Amino acid sequence: MAETNGLTQDECYKKLAKDYDGYHFDYDTPGIYNPFSLLNTLDNKVFRDYWFETGTPSFLVYQLKKTEYPLESMTEEELTTDTLNSIHIMDENPLPLLYQSGYLTIKSYDKEFDCYQLCFPNREVEQGFSQLLRRLKKNGNK
Template sequence: FSGLNNLRDITVSADYSALCGYTERDLETVFAPEVEGLDREEIRRWYNGYNWTGESVYNPFDVLLLFQERQFHAWWFETGTPTFLVDILTQRGFFTPDLAHLRADEGLLSTFDVDHIANEALLWQAGYLTLAGSRRTGARLEYRLAYPNLEVESALNDSLAKALIGQPSLASALTGRLYDLLVAGKPAALHAHLDALFAAIPHQWHLKTPIAQY
């Protein structure tokens, strides 16, 4: 009986869920002076949401930079572009809308073989998805995965869009145009914009690119 073979894994232990982040109480007490003047709901929407079956926590890196710069930004995401992750998801033809509501069992999430790791496990272990709930069906424990917050959701989808389009500047322009039309409430113009996007895809493109996988 070796102790090293019987370590306790506290990754999804509710007792330690707040071990590596700032809690709501931390912001209310320790960081009360820094929080003053900032929208608490926006702080929560941007940087809270990381959860390991217990109390949700804020990303410390984001929070500290927010207090210093006084503006909401994808601080943590930009510390390292997830090129490896984006490449894998695009190569596998992953359906990105599923990122908001994936499910995985506990065995899948503990996979560490990079060459054969499931998308769900990779995204969770890299910090781009978090635990949003769980349920037990017989002897099987299943977790529901979701984006932790607005920072990760917007920044990851932006990176995926640029990778799929292949031209970052064009992706930014198309995204900006789409946003403007939605905010302006112009359904006819939005319809024309979407039509143009789909019309720009060559009908035989699948012969030379992985688009046939989608």
């Protein structure tokens, strides 16, 4: 894999981690790789955005189109545990849905205030989501 892409073994490991690692189920757990993208990358020996090539779920696109939430600033907001685990406030705040569907992951947790900060788990998801936002804006959505 490394040789095919003109990388050292260490560079290859770092690129795999940057592109496909980083999802956290909880604030104190190690990051996990996206198995779909990782297995496709290893099988094809090509770094690509395999997860986004499968298509963004239409339900997610529908929710994002109808929200007034400023998606560009979503990684700056802090969320409580109740908000993060909620599925009933999607019209107001799509972050719980984005977290629960793997588009965002836990960056940090403040135990004193019970607040989470989210981020994109890896380059593949961040780049794919940025492209989705551009398409939504181009089509007249926020």
